[in-house]
Amino acid sequence: MRVNVPKKTLADVLSNVERIIPARSSNPGLSLLRIDLEDGGLVLSGSSLDIDVRAKVPADVSGEGSYAVVAHVFGMVVRSLPADDVELDLTENELQITSGSYTTKLQLVAPGSTAVVSFTDELPGEIDADQLAKALTSARYAAAVADFQAVFRGVKLELADDRFRAVATDGFRLAYYDLGLGTGLEGDVIVPARSVDELLRVLGDGPVRLSLDGGQMSVKHGDYSLNLKLMEGAFPDYERVIPANFPVSITLSASRLAEAVNRVSLMADKTANNRVDLFVKDGVATITAEGSYGRSQEELPVMQEGTDSEIAVAYNARFLVDALGPVGGDVRLMFSGASSSPSVVRDLGDDNYLAMVVPLRTS
């Protein structure tokens, strides 16, 4: 069996597929890439414990057949090829890769050794890739990294008529993004945040087809098919902790605020929650931090609502900066009164985004 394919075409798709397949696994089958030869192209597929992936690579193919090779080795070789074109010659036991005057022979594995993956063609849901990406990136950062209850490491999707919300929280901060449109699907599901990252990497332009079935969300977009395993467990009832009343709020450039917080936090004690203090009074926000090396301060003019009050509140600097990330222009930072109750971040140019940050106790 022989395949001729431009190096760039193969390398681009392979890198997205290879990243999902674990380079090392206690189950050696999991580190394999399956290669199926079809009329008009190659089909590459593989799986981690959380994601199945399949992608088509348009190519000049003679013959049919199924093969398996160690994914990261194949990827490493393809990336290094010297010429613009690649020839793959496949026998039962060996994959010969030729490009220019360079040749590599890799051992093949029986295709039955790979994880069994299947992809449905029944995908009743649909959403635009740009919109899906915007919603997922706006919420995903608020998911917990590790050492937390599993659902805190996921992104919840709330799907209904005229409703698509992505929401994540680690208990100290929360973010959601509403698309205000339906996908044709209904239900609440939790997708692991790391699976969301992989989905985001393959999203380009055009429609994304979706289905929910058998504990997974299936996605089809362009040449890619993905199955994302869903998380079990109850997502926290987050809406009840979002404050409704804000005696004081300030409006200013989100990037200006984020830069100032980053700068001031250089003096913050990293072992004490990376604390920065924010004082708001008379249309001026003063950000300060103090640690063993010294003290830093920056003042920013702001548009203040609730001018008869002043605000003193402390945050983990990173949580505040993360919450500002999705805001393109001006941000409204809203204070719910007592210094320990949550602050809310809204994008003045986009009502669909909301973030909440729980202040640090100031003792």
Added chain:
Amino acid sequence: MRVNVPKKTLADVLSNVERIIPARSSNPGLSLLRIDLEDGGLVLSGSSLDIDVRAKVPADVSGEGSYAVVAHVFGMVVRSLPADDVELDLTENELQITSGSYTTKLQLVAPGSTAVVSFTDELPGEIDADQLAKALTSARYAAAVADFQAVFRGVKLELADDRFRAVATDGFRLAYYDLGLGTGLEGDVIVPARSVDELLRVLGDGPVRLSLDGGQMSVKHGDYSLNLKLMEGAFPDYERVIPANFPVSITLSASRLAEAVNRVSLMADKTANNRVDLFVKDGVATITAEGSYGRSQEELPVMQEGTDSEIAVAYNARFLVDALGPVGGDVRLMFSGASSSPSVVRDLGDDNYLAMVVPLRTS
């Protein structure tokens, strides 16, 4: 005391000085930056165990005085400043840094706490910075990284009338570069390779003044003064191991050969010296590698001298690629006969460079 200075001017010099000063040290004095205020500028100085550094920063200075601050904290703050200009206000105990609406106060330390460093103005030697940089970079890579006798981690400089040679070896490979000119200094010295790296970073255009005295090489170049502690011990008698006769040699593009070796070595077993095999016969060089994942091969047409012989030799791929690094155009790779005796690399466009690589035993 007050200093006004453009942020970029201060940040550029500070980064070169700060990199030499250890961020952490069991001797807290070593992690300090000394700041002296002089007419027309700041003088920043500090020391590691191997290098003393001093640099002038032109600035608008009112007053005189000497201060000390934790170097990496000062560097971190200066890099993050928001505006183009910086004001430093120094009192006995505190350095206040102001830039735009941002202010930081850092604790100062008594200047007597810093390491005592002095820099000579008697520098009888002189060399052009470009030439010094070329010689040092061409030899430095061949020095050992660690776990070797100390002199193998140094670069030897051989200074005499009409002679400046930089040479380094780790016992498995060797590189030297001859400038064929005198500096006004005489003697053989060994400079730690890491100190050579720091010297290379501050070399720009123009003359470099040198002196050898009291176990150190002193360097003055532009606004920088450095003292590089010299290494003690006998450098190996390397010239006697460089072969004189080469029954076979090949000539080809150095970059083409390096790329092919890198590519082929992807299949090499990293735990077995990263071995690549080179076969030369009838004007074709064939590079192969074999490991647990498979086998790779690339053929390159070469200009071969000694065409009645064939050559089979094995190298650590990285050592061969490193040796080709300083060669801009075509390289001559010269084989000394038996497969275990060293190969020599010459730059066809620059007689001053020589590298030697000891082949792997092929048993």
